[in-house]
Every structure is written in structure tokens, then in C-alpha cells.
Amino acid sequence: MPVNKEAYKSIIDQLPAGTTLVAVSKTKPVEDILALYELGQRDFGENYVQELLDKQVTLPADIRWHFIGHLQSNKVKNIVPFVHLIHGVDSLKLLQEIDKQSKKINRTTNILLQVHIAREESKFGLDENELDEILNSDFLQQEKYQHISICGLMGMATFTEDPDKVRAEFKNLKRLHDKYNKSLSNFSILSMGMSSDFKIALEEGSNMLRIGSLLFGARNYS
Ligand SMILES: *Cc1c(COP(=O)(O)O)cnc(C)c1O
Numbered sequence: 590m591p592v593n594k595e596a597y598k599s600i601i602d603q604l605p606a607g608t609t610l611v612a613v614s615k616t617k618p619v620e621d622i623l624a625l626y627e628l629g630q631r632d633f634g635e636n637y638v639q640e641l642l643d644k645q646v647t648l649p650a651d652i653r654w655h656f657i658g659h660l661q662s663n664k665v666k667n668i669v670p671f672v673h674l675i676h677g678v679d680s681l682k683l684l685q686e687i688d689k690q691s692k693k694i695n696r697t698t699n700i701l702l703q704v705h706i707a708r709e710e711s712k713f714g715l716d717e718n719e720l721d722e723i724l725n726s727d728f729l730q731q732e733k734y735q736h737i738s739i740c741g742l743m744g745m746a747t748f749t750e751d752p753d754k755v756r757a758e759f760k761n762l763k764r765l766h767d768k769y770n771k772s773l774s775n776f777s778i779l780s781m782g783m784s785s786d787f788k789i790a791l792e793e794g795s796n797m798l799r800i801g802s803l804l805f806g807a808r809n810y811s
Pocket residue numbers: 613615636657658745783784785799800801802803
């Protein structure tokens with residue numbers, strides 16, 4: 590299936606100022622990424638480390654790569670040299686590993702904390718208490734971490750036909766984001782909204798969309 594350039598242009602037209610579209614290219618070939626690159630797209634998202642590494646070496650160096658999957662600690666060192674933003678950080682342990690590996694190469698890595706906002710599905714992410722714990726932890730307070738920058742929050746709504754439920758979950762994430770954005774500097778990113786729910790996400794204050802199938806067609810995991 591060819592890349593849907595019309596859908597791409599229409600989303601770009603709807604984007605409020607200051608909002609970033611991450612084109613989620615997981616499972617899709619490099620030709621598809623280049624098709625959007627030629628239209629000016631620079632932010633791309635992947636959720637498997639090996640696939641990201643393979644694509645990164647062949648594609649233009651000015652692409653900003655977003656890691657949106659569940660990151661295993663032992664793979665952190667492979668992506669910190671180039672990754673633009675890691676969206677799915679959901680433990681202090683992972684945070685510390687990112688800091689450690691970034692320190693080794695004298696880089697600061699941008700990350701988002703993933704919050705579990707979907708009520709029914711079990712998805713990765715922190716609950717509000719765990720988020721409090723991390724953001725108030727000694728690790729952060731004592732500024733031992735010099736090599737990560739926590740840029741905001743990321744979440745995924747329940748996969749449902751019920752827009753009210755999705756909206757309520759996004760509202761909750763926005764509330765948490767506002768709560769911390771007041772006291773933390775550099776916490777401005779709120780990554781929420783995918784192909785099926787990005788319009789609701791924009792209405793609820795998202796400033797970073799992660800859109801895959803609407804741009805690249807359905808994924809085939811065979
Ligand atoms: C796959 C994925 C997306 C994109 O999903 P679509 O429904 O194809 O737009 C967004 N965020 C995350 C974390 C994903 O894994």
C-alpha cells in the first residue's frame with residue numbers, strides 16, 4: 590500500500606502551532622519513510638530497537654528518531670547515541686540506565702515518562718503514585734542525573750469506539766502534565782493521540798501526535 594500523502598497533508602494542515610507530528614513507521618520499509626521525508630517530514634517513530642538501528646543507518650541523518658516502544662534496559666546503549674526522544678520510560682531503573690549510558694558518551698538524552706491512562710487494557714506505564722515517586726525521587730532531587738532531560742509525558746488511550754472514554758483518559762493525562770509542568774522546567778511535551786484518536790487528543794491539549802496507519806496503511810505483522 591502506498592503512503593497516503595493526502596492524509597499526511599491534511600493532518601499537517603490541522604496541526605496547531607507548536608504541535609509535532611511523529612510519523613510512526615514501524616514495520617514499514619525505508620521507501621515509505623523517504624516518501625514522507627520528501628514532503629518535509631523529519632520526526633519518525635519506531636518501537637523495535639533492531640528495526641530502528643537498521644533504518645537509522647540507511648536513512649538521512651537529519652531525521653529525528655523517536656523511540657515509542659517498550660525499551661529493555663540492555664538495549665538502551667544501542668539507541669542513546671542518536672535517538673531524539675524516548676517516549677516510553679516507565680521505571681526509575683530504565684531512567685537510571687539511560688542516564689548511565691548517556692553519560693558514557695557525554696550526551697543528554699530526552700525522555701518522556703509513560704503514564705498508564707487506559708483503564709481496561711493492561712498496557713505499560715506508570716500510575717499517578719509511581720509518577721509522583723519518580724519525580725520526587727532522590728535520584729532526581731539530588732541532580733545526580735546530568736544526562737537525561739525529562740521533557741514531559743506520554744500515554745495511550747484505551748482502544749475503544751467510545752470517544753467519551755478516550756477523552757476522559759486524555760483529560761487525565763493532561764491534568765497530570767499540568768500538575769508537573771508547573772514545577773519542572775523543560776517538561777512541555779504531552780505525547781498523546783494516534784490514528785484513531787488524534788482529533789480528540791488535540792482537543793484535549795496534546796502537542797505531540799504519534800500517527801502510523803493513517804499515513805502508512807495498516808500494518809501486517811505476519
Ligand atoms: C504503533 C503505535 C502508534 C501508532 O499507531 P496507529 O494507530 O497506527 O496510528 C502510536 N503510539 C505507539 C506507542 C505505538 O506503538
